[in-house]
Amino acid sequence: MKILVMGSGAVGGYYGAVLAKAGHDVLFIARGEHAAAMELNGLTINSVTSNNFRLQNVFVKQELDRSFEPELVLYCVKGYSNFEAIKIIEPAVGNKTHILTLQNGLGSGDALQDAFNGASILLGATYIDASVEAPGVINEYGGSCSIVFGPKNENQHNSVNAINETMVNAGINSQISADIMSTLWSKLVLICALSGMMCITRESVNQILTTEDSLNMTKGVIAEVASVARAMKVDLPENIEAEKIEYLLEHKEVAVSSMFSDLIRGNPLEVDVLNGAVSRLGKENNVETPLNDFICSTLKPYNDRAKEARILGQKAGFYGSVIT
Numbered sequence: 001m002k003i004l005v006m007g008s009g010a011v012g013g014y015y016g017a018v019l020a021k022a023g024h025d026v027l028f029i030a031r032g033e034h035a036a037a038m039e040l041n042g043l044t045i046n047s048v049t050s051n052n053f054r055l056q057n058v059f060v061k062q063e064l065d066r067s068f069e070p071e072l073v074l075y076c077v078k079g080y081s082n083f084e085a086i087k088i089i090e091p092a093v094g095n096k097t098h099i100l101t102l103q104n105g106l107g108s109g110d111a112l113q114d115a116f117n118g119a120s121i122l123l124g125a126t127y128i129d130a131s132v133e134a135p136g137v138i139n140e141y142g143g144s145c146s147i148v149f150g151p152k153n154e155n156q157h158n159s160v161n162a163i164n165e166t167m168v169n170a171g172i173n174s175q176i177s178a179d180i181m182s183t184l185w186s187k188l189v190l191i192c193a194l195s196g197m198m199c200i201t202r203e204s205v206n207q208i209l210t211t212e213d214s215l216n217m218t219k220g221v222i223a224e225v226a227s228v229a230r231a232m233k234v235d236l237p238e239n240i241e242a243e244k245i246e247y248l249l250e251h252k253e254v255a256v257s258s259m260f261s262d263l264i265r266g267n268p269l270e271v272d273v274l275n276g277a278v279s280r281l282g283k284e285n286n287v288e289t290p291l292n293d294f295i296c297s298t299l300k301p302y303n304d305r306a307k308e309a310r311i312l313g314q315k316a317g318f319y320g321s322v323i324t
Contacts, residue, residue: 001166004070005029005156006089008038008060010130011102012076015147015172017045018054022170027068027155028060029088030101034058037136044132048142050171072163075101075108078262079273080307082108086115093119098159100149102126104191104258105273106184106281109152120159123180124149126189145299146173150291185229185236188274193221195259196275196295201264206252217291219245224289225278268306271299 005016008030020026030038038299042056069092077085093099093116098121101108109123123321125148129141148168152162160176167174177183178283197208197218208214229236237243246253259269273291282289 001025002070002074003027004068004089004092005065006073006085007070007076007081008034008076008200009076009096010132010138010140011126011128012074013043013044014050014140015076015102015126015130015167017043017138018050019167019170020055020058021050021053021250024166024170026059027070028058029062029064030060031062033135034132035062037134041136044137045140046137047140049140049173062235064090064092068092068093068221070097072166073097073099075099075103075112077103078258078268079103079105079108079270080268080310082111086111090115095119098122099165100124101115101165102147102149103273104270105188106277107273113152121152122149122160122163123152123184123310125183127187128198144173146175148175148177148183150177150183152158152180167204179235182235185234185241187223188278189222189229189236189240190247191220191257191259192225192275192278192292192295193244194248194255194272195257196221196262196292198237198257199263199269199271200295200298204252204256204257205248209249209252218248220291221295221308224282224287224292228278228282228285228287228289232281263302265308266309269299269303270304271296307324 003019003026005012005026005028008016008028016026016028028038038058038060042054044054044056046052073089095118098120099112099116101112102124109121113121127144127146129143131139133139151280154183164174164176197214201214208218222244226236226241262269275295278292279289279296
């Protein structure tokens, strides 16, 4: 299968390398030192799940033309990069291209559908603990290391089955969701609390959950996200609020959000597609979301400045460990 990886960091780089190792024709989009290292030395994967291996002769580009038309695009960029990323992949997307977005939060599927009416858009969630250790080197630390995905539109089931089979045969823990909106919102319930609370407190999950006031606020953020989902007729488990708090308590010593990793390194944040999406959809569905509103307002000054700095090219890149 011809596969384009848009965003070759920890997530895209890992999954793309596993697929390339299995014999698929994979083109990585990367920039800067990471791209240069991949071209010169290949892509090294240090993985608990897939074992250690080195992918040599890596096919990597910074820009695209129409010479490579993929059957599948793994769309693995951050939410704040959507405008730029869509422009980059535009020359390669054809009528037979399937785009699987693994982006956190909500909205990337709609943005991709608006940009590529002829393409098949697939929505997915990934659960992976990985980092770019250095340019051209990706570490994956174990855990579920999985992808759960499904079609944005109901008429794409044959494509979904074929893509899932491709990933499973390559050794990726992939499965098709029976209800992709439930899958996405179930992850959003957790990520909004984890990311939002870490970013506004600048504290570890352990500190947040062992402080009564911030523990109660975390529970409130989770409850708001679940309330918005249910108002939108998303089928969530009845006890999802308790499940997510239990998960955070169980992993409080090690859990780190990708949005917090971006914050401490001066990068823009995905708050607009996480807590911001909950805030916006809450208003549209007459559900009050004061805690998610507060998180968005609190992070806006920093985020606006970080976006401006990124546009002006005043920031260096980063390589960090995240749970996504």
